[in-house]
Amino acid sequence: MTEPSTAAGLGDGxxxxxxxxxWDLVFEQLARRPLFKIxxxxxxxxxxxxxxxxxxxxxxxxxxxxxxxxAYKKAARMLGPVTSGVLRIAKQTEEEYLADRGERAPAxxxxxxxxxxxxxxSRVATMLDHLPPEDAPELERFxxxxxxxxAAALAGDAATxxxxxxxxxxxxxxxxxxxxxxxxxSESEEGKVLIGVVSYPMFEATSRWxxxxxxxxxxxxxxxxxxxxxxxxxLRRDRERIRRWRKPKYFGTLAIALVTSMVWASLFGxxxxxxxxAPYKSALTxxxxxxxxxxxxxxPIGYAETHLAxxxxxxxxxxxxxxxEVTGHYVAGVRKPKADPITGFLPPATPVEIRHGEPGLNDxxxxxxxxxxxxxxxxxxxxxxxxxSLTVGILSSALLTVIGVIFGCLAGFFGGWVDIAxxxxxxxxxxxxxxxxxxxxMAFTDPNFIDPIFAIVIVIALIRWTGVARLxxxxxxxxxxxxxxxxxxxxxxxxxxTIFRHVLPNAMSPVIVSAAFAVASGILTESVVSFxxxxxxxxxxxxxxxxxxxxxxxxxxxxxxxxLLIFLTVTCYNLVGDAVRDALDPKLKV
Amino acid sequence: MTLSETKQDTDRERRGAAxxxxxxxxxxxxxxxxxxxxxxxxxxxxxxxEGETLGVVGESGCGKSVTALSVMQxxxxxxxxIVDGEILFRGKNLLELTGAEMRKxxxxxxxxxxxEPMTALNPVYTVGNQIIETVMLxxxxxxxxxxxxxxxxxxxxxxxxxxxxxDDYPHQLSGGMRQRVMIAMAMSCGPSLLIADEPSTAxxxxxxxxxxxxxxxxQEDTGMSVLLITHDLAVIAETADHVAVMYAGKVVEYxxxxxxxxxxxxxxxxxxxxxxxxxxAPGQRLPTIPGVVPSAFHFxxxxxxxxxxxIATDLCARSEPPLxxxxxxxxxxTVACHHLAEAQTL
Numbered sequence: 059m060t061e062p063s064t065a066a067g068l069g070d071g072x073x074x075x076x077x078x079x080x081w082d083l084v085f086e087q088l089a090r091r092p093l094f095k096i097x098x099x100x101x102x103x104x105x106x107x108x109x110x111x112x113x114x115x116x117x118x119x120x121x122x123x124x125x126x127x128x129a130y131k132k133a134a135r136m137l138g139p140v141t142s143g144v145l146r147i148a149k150q151t152e153e154e155y156l157a158d159r160g161e162r163a164p165a166x167x168x169x170x171x172x173x174x175x176x177x178x179x180s181r182v183a184t185m186l187d188h189l190p191p192e193d194a195p196e197l198e199r200f201x202x203x204x205x206x207x208x209a210a211a212l213a214g215d216a217a218t219x220x221x222x223x224x225x226x227x228x229x230x231x232x233x234x235x236x237x238x239x240x241x242x243x244s245e246s247e248e249g250k251v252l253i254g255v256v257s258y259p260m261f262e263a264t265s266r267w268x269x270x271x272x273x274x275x276x277x278x279x280x281x282x283x284x285x286x287x288x289x290x291x292x293l294r295r296d297r298e299r300i301r302r303w304r305k306p307k308y309f310g311t312l313a314i315a316l317v318t319s320m321v322w323a324s325l326f327g328x329x330x331x332x333x334x335x336a337p338y339k340s341a342l343t344x345x346x347x348x349x350x351x352x353x354x355x356x357x358p359i360g361y362a363e364t365h366l367a368x369x370x371x372x373x374x375x376x377x378x379x380x381x382x383e384v385t386g387h388y389v390a391g392v393r394k395p396k397a398d399p400i401t402g403f404l405p406p407a408t409p410v411e412i413r414h415g416e417p418g419l420n421d422x423x424x425x426x427x428x429x430x431x432x433x434x435x436x437x438x439x440x441x442x443x444x445x446x447s448l449t450v451g452i453l454s455s456a457l458l459t460v461i462g463v464i465f466g467c468l469a470g471f472f473g474g475w476v477d478i479a480x481x482x483x484x485x486x487x488x489x490x491x492x493x494x495x496x497x498x499x500m501a502f503t504d505p506n507f508i509d510p511i512f513a514i515v516i517v518i519a520l521i522r523w524t525g526v527a528r529l530x531x532x533x534x535x536x537x538x539x540x541x542x543x544x545x546x547x548x549x550x551x552x553x554x555x556t557i558f559r560h561v562l563p564n565a566m567s568p569v570i571v572s573a574a575f576a577v578a579s580g581i582l583t584e585s586v587v588s589f590x591x592x593x594x595x596x597x598x599x600x601x602x603x604x605x606x607x608x609x610x611x612x613x614x615x616x617x618x619x620x621x622l623l624i625f626l627t628v629t630c631y632n633l634v635g636d637a638v639r640d641a642l643d644p645k646l647k648v
Numbered sequence: 649m650t651l652s653e654t655k656q657d658t659d660r661e662r663r664g665a666a667x668x669x670x671x672x673x674x675x676x677x678x679x680x681x682x683x684x685x686x687x688x689x690x691x692x693x694x695x696x697x698e699g700e701t702l703g704v705v706g707e708s709g710c711g712k713s714v715t716a717l718s719v720m721q722x723x724x725x726x727x728x729x730i731v732d733g734e735i736l737f738r739g740k741n742l743l744e745l746t747g748a749e750m751r752k753x754x755x756x757x758x759x760x761x762x763x764e765p766m767t768a769l770n771p772v773y774t775v776g777n778q779i780i781e782t783v784m785l786x787x788x789x790x791x792x793x794x795x796x797x798x799x800x801x802x803x804x805x806x807x808x809x810x811x812x813x814x815d816d817y818p819h820q821l822s823g824g825m826r827q828r829v830m831i832a833m834a835m836s837c838g839p840s841l842l843i844a845d846e847p848s849t850a851x852x853x854x855x856x857x858x859x860x861x862x863x864x865x866x867q868e869d870t871g872m873s874v875l876l877i878t879h880d881l882a883v884i885a886e887t888a889d890h891v892a893v894m895y896a897g898k899v900v901e902y903x904x905x906x907x908x909x910x911x912x913x914x915x916x917x918x919x920x921x922x923x924x925x926x927x928x929a930p931g932q933r934l935p936t937i938p939g940v941v942p943s944a945f946h947f948x949x950x951x952x953x954x955x956x957x958x959i960a961t962d963l964c965a966r967s968e969p970p971l972x973x974x975x976x977x978x979x980x981x982t983v984a985c986h987h988l989a990e991a992q993t994l
Contacts, residue, residue: 541768548720548762549782549833550755559781563772643772 081304082297087641094637097630102279104627108444109275112268115438117360118259118336119415123351125252126341127239130188133181134237137200137230140178144204145223147174148211171208178204185237188252193237200229254350258326259338266323273318277311333442334362334597342414354415357435361442362597365433367408368425370608373615375422383419386410392612428615430607439599440620446600447581448627450514454580457519459573462526463562469527470534471557477531484524495521496583500592510594514584522579526572533565567639574635578628585624668736669873670696670719670841675733677711677718679944686944688714690897691733693971696841696890701867701874703888703905705881705920707941711897712877716843719875720760721750737841756786759834763846765826769818775802775829776814779836786837801832805862824855828862835866842867843875848883860887881924885909890980893917896942896952899971903981913974913983915957915991951986959990 088094107114147155152167164170182197189197203226210218240249264272277284288307293299339358341347367386372379378391386407388394397404410419417424427437469480496517503513537543538561546560547553585602587593594600604620607613677689689711696702704712717723719735721742735742737758742750762768770778779798783789789797795814802810805828818826827847834842844863848856864887867874876888884891884905891908893901893916901914912918919937926932939956942948950968954960963986974981974988985991 541762541764542770544717544722545760545762545768545830546770547722548754548760550751550753550786551781552751555785560770560773564770 082301084641088637091637091641093633097633097637100626101630101634102275104444104623104630105448106275106279107441108448109268109271111361111441111445112260112264112333112355113272114355115357115359115361115435115441116260116333116336116355117339117358117363118263118333119338119352119354119358120258120260121256121351121353122259122338122347122349123254123256124342124347124349125188125239125254126184126347127252128346129184130239130252133184134234134239136181137178137233138227140174140181141204141223141226141230143174144171144178144207145219145227147171148207148219148223149216151214151216152212168212171211175204175208187255188239189237189250190253193250196229196233197237200226200233203229254348256351259336260355261322261326263333263336264322264326266319269322270315270319273322274311274315277314333360335360339363339413339415343411349414352415357438357441358415359435359438361434361438361599363434365410365429367410368429368433369431370613371425371429371433373426373428374420374424375426379425379428380420381410384409427619428613430604430616434597436604436615436619439604440601440623443599443601443604443620444623446511446594446598447584447602447624450511450518450584450600451577451581451627451631453512453515454518454522454583455573455576457515458523458576458580459526459569461519462523463530463569465523466527466530466565467534467557467562470531471538471553471561473535473538480527481531484527487521488524492521493583493586496587497590497592500587505595510592514587514593515580518580518583522576522583526569526576529568529572530562530565533568534561537561537564567643570639570642571632571635574631577631581624581627667698668695669698669738670875671734671736672715672719673734673736675715675718675735676731677714677723678729678731679727680729681727684945687897687947688728688944689718690947692894692897692899694892694899694902696873696875698840699867699871699873700889701864701876701887703884703891704875704877704894705879705884705891706894707879709941709944710894711944712879712894713845715894716760716845716875716877719843720754720758752786755782755834755839756837757839758841758843759837759839760843760845761827761830761834761847763849765823765830765850768830769826771818774815774817775821775833776816779814779829779833782833783836797836798832801836802829804866805829805832805835806858807832823851824858827851827855827859831859831862831866835870838870839872841873841875843877845877846879847876849878849880856883863887881920893920896947897944898952898984900953900985901981901983902971903974904979907979907981913981913988913991914953914985915959915987916953918991919956951984959987961987 112118147167147170155167155170159165159170164173179201182201186194186197203222206222207219207226210222236249238249239252285307288303289295289300293303338347339360342349342352368381371381372391378388378393380389381387382389385404386409387404395404395407412419425435425437427435427440429436430439465480465484469477496514499517499521500510500513503510503517505513508516543556543561546556551560582602584593584600585605588600588603589606594603601620601624605617605624608616671693672695673693675689675692676687679686679688692711692715694702694704704715706712714723714728718730719737719742721730723730730743733743737753742753745753769775773781776795776798779801780791780794783794783797784791787794787797799810799814802813807813807825807828813821813825818829821829827850831847842863847863848859851859860883863874863876866872874887876883878884888905891901891903891905892899893908893914895916901908901912901917903913908917909921912921916937919935922935923937925934937956942952942955948955948965950966951957951960951964952968954964957964967986969984969986971982971984974983
């Protein structure tokens with residue numbers, strides 16, 4: 059009995075160079091599953107498509123070097139009128155101005171002068187953009203004269219205002235004549251040869267949040283490379299250091315993405331544009347803009363850009379899609395027009411207008427996935443529609459899981475009247491038809507107050523959390539009787555700590571799987587809601603609303619492509635959810 | 649038996665001080681259900697002195713564990729409720745503390761180890777994590793310091809290569825190792841009272857001995873008190889200084905261990921000793937106490953043991969015998985029986 063209880067013979071006693079921690083084991087498990095890897099890769103690519111939709115499919119060019127003849131001519135023409143505008147104020151004294159100031163006019167005399175001066179500055183800036191530097195001094199002199207007028211007016215020197223004002227007017231007239239643009243190929247020596255202005259319309263329209271996700275996803279997609287470099291080269295495969303560096307790596311990724319978005323915002327302004335239509339393509343087509351260099355995205359079509367003549371055009375790589383460039387008629391397939399046998403009359407059709415930068419009419423890549431009822435390119439709409447569908451899916455699933463887990467924990471852990479109250483509430487909620495509830499809630503949400511996308515997310519989460527709550531409650535009822543729960547409390551842990559740190563992780567397996575399913579059902583619910591007109595508003599698209607663009611079996615591409623993507627997403631989520639559930643469960647690995 | 653002997657010597661020295669650490673006074677814990685009221689603990693009183701080991705022994709369902717859970721205030725409420733009595737820990741009534749005050753005592757001053765080492769550890773955390781969490785919570789140590797403490801505690805309870813075992817999950821350990829981890833966890837904050845609820849029941853015999861020795865050693869090192877709940881009289885003989893015998897929610901006999909083993913007084917205790925296998929007379933049927941433990945919903949009137957007692961009389965049915973001091977004992981020895989003299993003839 060006195061033998062010391064060192065228990066030397068009890069353990070396996072094998073010396074181990076390192077011990078694997080929880081996440082080592084989890085990652086090891088995940089790495090062993092090919093289906094998980096496939097699912098993750100496909101999901102990463104789907105999300106990449108959604109995140110990079112502005113880069114992939116857009117009617118804004120990446121780079122545009124163009125001469126805007128219209129803007130230049132207008133600026134040159136307007137120099138006279140803007141001078142008069144400044145002089146109109148300058149010729150009044152301050153007292154006179156304030157006496158018969160209109161209700162909307164600036165409150166001070168100086169403010170009024172500045173308000174008249176600012177169009178002059180912007181016109182001159184437009185002209186300077188298009189002119190070589192040696193032409194600048196004359197225009198700057200013109201601006202200087204206007205500044206002098208302003209200074210004299212403020213000083214109350216009416217004589218100087220008059221003399222300098224006349225000088226400015228004369229100069230404006232001269233500039234209009236001498237600085238007229240010389241069209242390309244024109245023989246005359248009159249006017250100025252303009253140079254192209256470089257701009258980045260696509261980047262300028264991208265908001266900082268879009269930039270953040272784009273940068274983040276670039277890092278995520280290249281993660282295997284970074285991870286390899288950091289672990290092998292920087293940390294020399296030292297498992298202890300790799301473990302310590304895990305968190306810094308993740309936060310570093312987020313930080314890099316954040317910094318990128320800030321740099322982006324400072325470089326391009328970081329405006330948040332709606333992206334639905336941009337004037338560049340039509341201006342380039344009609345000649346208002348003359349491009350010297352223009353680079354369009356691979357799909358140079360905006361998601362709301364319509365080509366009415368191409369409505370319901372089948373995918374352009376199929377034979378039934380070939381159109382006659384002159385008449386606009388289809389050449390083959392069911393939509394090939396038949397002449398009236400007696401009169402030989404062919405119904406007229408509008409030829410398709412090919413806009414600047416677009417592929418040719420019968421190129422295989424003009425509309426790879428066909429078009430919808432308004433002739434909008436379906437592939438572009440699918441790429442953009444993924445933004446809505448994937449966002450709604452993942453956010454609604456996350457939110458409903460959180461709500462369900464909280465209520466399930468409370469009901470299952472505390473039991474008693476808490477349980478009774480929550481369960482009766484859940485039963486009431488479940489006895490109401492969920493779809494009608496969602497539609498009703500959506501009908502009462504003001505789209506100006508909250509973006510319909512987020513409204514759908516919230517409504518789905520508030521109505522669909524009951525399943526998760528019941529799952530968690532069931533698990534809790536099972537786990538509550540386990541001794542480790544009593545042991546946790548015997549160690550002095552509070553109820554909250556016991557619930558969320560000790561019981562909940564044991565109850566997570568079914569929750570993870572149901573969250574994966576919830577993503578799928580969220581995507582489908584959103585599609586139904588959008589179809590019924592309560593969801594995203596046109597021209598915005600989601601995969602679900604795209605499926606409902608047509609119900610005719612002739613328009614097979616409308617149902618097939620978005621349907622396949624929904625199917626792919628749902629399947630991948632289920633594969634990933636399954637693998638993650640197994641990997642997170644420490645009981646399953648030895 | 650050298651260990652037990654030396655232990656009793658040191659304990660006798662300590663008893664000079666004889667400061668009560670834990671005193672139960674007429675504790676009553678009832679469970680309310682649709683079938684009625686189960687009086688699981690119905691007027692239990694005993695005292696545990698500083699540094700000593702009190703063995704609580706009794707059949708299944710006699711209220712041993714519920715008493716221990718009442719001390720920790722871990723009775724599920726509802727259906728359970730501590731309806732009456734006092735639990736004095738260092739003179740403070742634990743029943744009057746708020747939830748937050750009680751949490752500071754649990755795990756820190758009073759720790760508990762459980763019967764089932766298979767289920768008493770959280771399967772999703774490493775054993776190290778579970779100790780670290782406890783230490784961080786109660787002692788306010790940093791994570792690294794707590795990890796060092798966890799490794800130290802694991803080596804103290806005799807786990808080989810604790811530096812790597814600290815990152816093991818419970819399912820990677822054997823039953824005995826898990827019970828050691830439980831003990832390490834309970835001891836990690838240096839409690840002054842360890843409640844061991846059948847710590848060796850689920851283990852095989854050799855491991856049982858190791859675990860009990862381990863508890864005894866740790867007790868010697870730290871001077872803590874141990875409340876040892878068991879139904880195994882051998883375990884009591886080995887480790888306890890005093891014994892409380894419980895039957896049907898009550899203490900029927902309380903005495904020093906040697907005294908109780910030499911001269912059990914209560915008919916129930918006598919019956920218990922008689923039903924131990926006797927190595928000297930093999931091949932015979934073991935004597936048993938006739939009848940079954942009465943249901944906690946319907947205890948008999950008067951003395952609760954009378955339905956199974958061969959010397960019971962009308963008096964036993966009419967009045968409940970109080971726990972009274974035995975006249976001719978040298979130590980504290982109390983028994984609840986009307987017929988002590990007759991019991992000696994059993």
